Amino acid sequence: MDVPRYERLWLWFGIVTLLIFLVVTGVMAFSMDIHPANGMHKTAAPEQVLATAPFDQPGVYPLGNNEYEVVMVAQAFRFLPETPTVPVGATVHFRVTSPDVVHGIAIPQTNVNMMVVPGHVTDFTYTFKEPGEYLLLCNEYCGVGHHVMMGKLLVQ
Amino acid sequence: MEEVKNVGFGGATVGTEPFQFHPKDKLLIKAHIGFAFVALGVGALAGVLQTLQRTGVIDLPTSLGYYQLLTLHGVSLALVFTTFFIIGFLFSGVAKTAGGELSVRERMWGWIGFWLMLGGTLLALIAIGTNDASVLYTFYAPMQASPLFYTGLAGLVVGSWSSSVTIFSAFRRWRRAHPGESSPLFAYMAVATMILWDICTIGVALEVVVQLIPWSLGWVERVDVSLSRTLFWYFGHALVYFWLLPAYIYWYVNVPRLIKGKIFSNSLPRLTFILFILYSIPVGLHHQFNEPGVDSFWKFVQTVLTFFVVIPSFMTAFSILATFELAGRSQGGKGLFGWITKLPYKDVRFLAPFLGMLLFVPGGIGGIINASYQLNQVVHNTLWVTGHFHLTLGSSVVLTFFGISYMLIPVLTGRKLTRAVNYLGILQSFVWVIGMAFMSGGMHAVGLLGEPRRISYTTYGDAPITQAWLPYRQAIALGGGILFTAIILFLIIAIYLWLFAPKAEQVNEYPIGEVDADQQKPPYFLERWSIWIGVAVGLILFAYTAPFVQMFIHPAPGALPMRTW
Ligand SMILES: [Cu+2]
Numbered sequence: 082m083d084v085p086r087y088e089r090l091w092l093w094f095g096i097v098t099l100l101i102f103l104v105v106t107g108v109m110a111f112s113m114d115i116h117p118a119n120g121m122h123k124t125a126a127p128e129q130v131l132a133t134a135p136f137d138q139p140g141v142y143p144l145g146n147n148e149y150e151v152v153m154v155a156q157a158f159r160f161l162p163e164t165p166t167v168p169v170g171a172t173v174h175f176r177v178t179s180p181d182v183v184h185g186i187a188i189p190q191t192n193v194n195m196m197v198v199p200g201h202v203t204d205f206t207y208t209f210k211e212p213g214e215y216l217l218l219c220n221e222y223c224g225v226g227h228h229v230m231m232g233k234l235l236v237q
Numbered sequence: 238m239e240e241v242k243n244v245g246f247g248g249a250t251v252g253t254e255p256f257q258f259h260p261k262d263k264l265l266i267k268a269h270i271g272f273a274f275v276a277l278g279v280g281a282l283a284g285v286l287q288t289l290q291r292t293g294v295i296d297l298p299t300s301l302g303y304y305q306l307l308t309l310h311g312v313s314l315a316l317v318f319t320t321f322f323i324i325g326f327l328f329s330g331v332a333k334t335a336g337g338e339l340s341v342r343e344r345m346w347g348w349i350g351f352w353l354m355l356g357g358t359l360l361a362l363i364a365i366g367t368n369d370a371s372v373l374y375t376f377y378a379p380m381q382a383s384p385l386f387y388t389g390l391a392g393l394v395v396g397s398w399s400s401s402v403t404i405f406s407a408f409r410r411w412r413r414a415h416p417g418e419s420s421p422l423f424a425y426m427a428v429a430t431m432i433l434w435d436i437c438t439i440g441v442a443l444e445v446v447v448q449l450i451p452w453s454l455g456w457v458e459r460v461d462v463s464l465s466r467t468l469f470w471y472f473g474h475a476l477v478y479f480w481l482l483p484a485y486i487y488w489y490v491n492v493p494r495l496i497k498g499k500i501f502s503n504s505l506p507r508l509t510f511i512l513f514i515l516y517s518i519p520v521g522l523h524h525q526f527n528e529p530g531v532d533s534f535w536k537f538v539q540t541v542l543t544f545f546v547v548i549p550s551f552m553t554a555f556s557i558l559a560t561f562e563l564a565g566r567s568q569g570g571k572g573l574f575g576w577i578t579k580l581p582y583k584d585v586r587f588l589a590p591f592l593g594m595l596l597f598v599p600g601g602i603g604g605i606i607n608a609s610y611q612l613n614q615v616v617h618n619t620l621w622v623t624g625h626f627h628l629t630l631g632s633s634v635v636l637t638f639f640g641i642s643y644m645l646i647p648v649l650t651g652r653k654l655t656r657a658v659n660y661l662g663i664l665q666s667f668v669w670v671i672g673m674a675f676m677s678g679g680m681h682a683v684g685l686l687g688e689p690r691r692i693s694y695t696t697y698g699d700a701p702i703t704q705a706w707l708p709y710r711q712a713i714a715l716g717g718g719i720l721f722t723a724i725i726l727f728l729i730i731a732i733y734l735w736l737f738a739p740k741a742e743q744v745n746e747y748p749i750g751e752v753d754a755d756q757q758k759p760p761y762f763l764e765r766w767s768i769w770i771g772v773a774v775g776l777i778l779f780a781y782t783a784p785f786v787q788m789f790i791h792p793a794p795g796a797l798p799m800r801t802w
Contacts, residue, residue: 084505088555095551099544106610110537115611117536120529121787126794127379157801182799183377183462185527185618189687189702192614196528198462199379200793203529216700220618220689222373224380224801225304228692231700 357392459795498564621684
């Protein structure tokens with residue numbers, strides 16, 4: 082098959098761009114360990130979430146070493162706890178699950194963006210560098226009250 | 238009329254004698270295109286109402302739910318309009334290039350497909366209308382819609398499989414009649430598009446038929462949510478290429494004739510379509526980056542596969558521009574860029590898709606951003622994403638479909654695309670672009686400021702950040718209104734061309750470009766579908782086996798049905 086010369090140059094340009102993109106995302110993922118939210122640990126059946134540790138007592142728990150665990154439940158149509166508070170500059174590990182349908186958690190102006198899937202626990206780690214009151218909202222359609230599903234994250 | 242050789246287009250009666258569709262083919266094509274326009278009208282009305290609601294311009298009556306309208310908008314446009322229109326368009330080009338007409342049996346498969354899809358659509362619309370399926374067009378479990386909704390969707394998919402039989406069998410019939418010749422490019426591309434569609438819809442069919450229908454009937458208590466989402470997105474990403482490829486067919490095959498040019502190459506477009514089959518399906522996990530239950534390593538593998546789409550996209554950009562340049566030069570375009578002025582911008586059949594091509598540049602770049610493993614975090618489920626697919630599907634594809642309609646309706650009805658209507662079409666296309674600039678531009682910007690997609694009007698208890706969203710919401714509302722105006726204008730023109738325009742004095746030509754005479758015959762391996770289907774299946778197994786095995790070995794506890802609307 083005959084590929085014209087200019088097209089070959091153009092395709093090489095495309096392939097090199099592609100390789101650069103892939104190397105950048107690959108280095109970020111595997112040497113800098115920057116991954117999107119995930120979680121391979123399972124919870125109990127969704128309807129038992131609110132009776133199962135740690136989700137029976139959602140809240141902020143210090144782990145020592147300036148690390149905190151934020152245990153949250155995303156349910157139709159609220160977050161538990163509604164106003165978690167974490168210290169500025171601390172490493173914050175979110176652990177979130179849902180007792181009903183799929184939800185999302187996003188904190189605008191940060192990179193916090195997690196899907197919450199019933200049956201699973203979503204993990205995501207983030208450090209808030211600026212103090213303030215952050216809006217925390219559900220960003221996956223979860224029903225008639227989806228657009229009022231919100232909370233506040235206080236960084237002090 | 239000049240005598241033109243059938244170079245690489247055996248079966249296509251290019252420029253030798255006036256071609257007319259067989260009346261029975263006309264009817265089949267018209268049925269598909271006509272119903273597609275009905276879905277377009279319904280989807281656009283639902284679209285403008287939900288836009289005005291979500292931006293705070295109007296207050297919907299409580300009997301009409303925002304999420305119900307949003308479901309209607311998504312299902313009507315993303316699933317119904319596109320599928321009917323695409324199949325109608327593919328039937329037209331296949332009938333024309335694969336021997337001039339469909340066989341009796343091919344028409345039968347086409348009609349079976351039509352009625353199944355129509356019946357399925359009506360069932361789904363009933364469920365949406367009674368508010369028993371306000372689950373949006375992605376219908377994520379464990380929200381449970383009425384069984385009617387899922388059965389309807391299954392009908393739509395199974396019907397489209399029947400339509401693909403029409404296309405495959407027409408292609409095979411042509412090949413048997415022309416041993417050793419290279420196949421007509423349009424028919425080849427139509428086959429590639431339907432192969433892609435058939436492979437990807439297996440995922441959503443499994444989700445709907447094996448998981449959701451028995452569960453919605455109460456035969457099974459629980460549903461594995463991760464599994465259903467993964468099956469959905471196995472289909473959901475390839476779906477966007479199913480929309481795009483017919484637009485590419487028009488750009489590659491029909492447009493060269495409209496601009497009095499030649500198809501630049503007979504082999505590279507085929508290779509492009511093969512690459513789309515290979516790299517459109519094993520990439521669905523890039524819609525699931527931020528969710529649990531799928532190993533990060535496999536998310537990354539699918540990121541790599543997603544990025545390979547750069548290659549067929551670059552090839553397409555090159556081929557289309559080369560075709561334009563050669564056409565412009567052959568008509569006296571001088572200098573480096575003189576050819577640009579020679580293109581028929583005053584022909585809406587060319588102009589509308591041309592505008593779509595321009596908007597595909599930012600659309601494609603946005604897609605690369607979304608597929609970037611880490612960058613996705615910034616935009617996932619924000620209005621940025623909605624802005625993105627209104628540039629790709631809503632602009633590149635839909636503008637091309639406008640152009641196809643302005644070409645195809647006169648061919649089918651024997652009426653004339655008059656000067657006045659042509660200019661009205663140009664106006665309509667520009668109105669669409671302006672509306673999209675406001676709406677999609679506003680969505681991209683406000684998405685970066687964190688406004689989620691898929692929400693009804695809210696200020697989140699007057700959270701300060703939502704103040705920053707307000708001006709963009711106004712732009713989105715304005716854009717939505719302009720887009721709705723453009724759709725009304727389009728439907729008026731379509732109805733006029735269909736029923737009222739003056740009869741054409743000559744037979745309207747169905748434009749099929751020819752390949753440049755000094756082009757080589759495409760290598761035979763490009764015609765060996767079994768090889769490419771095998772490679773595609775291999776890539777799919779590579780990319781999906783481990784994630785699915787993990788879901789079966791360590792299944793998450795199933796979820797009970799929920800009705801939260
Ligand atoms: Cu929610």
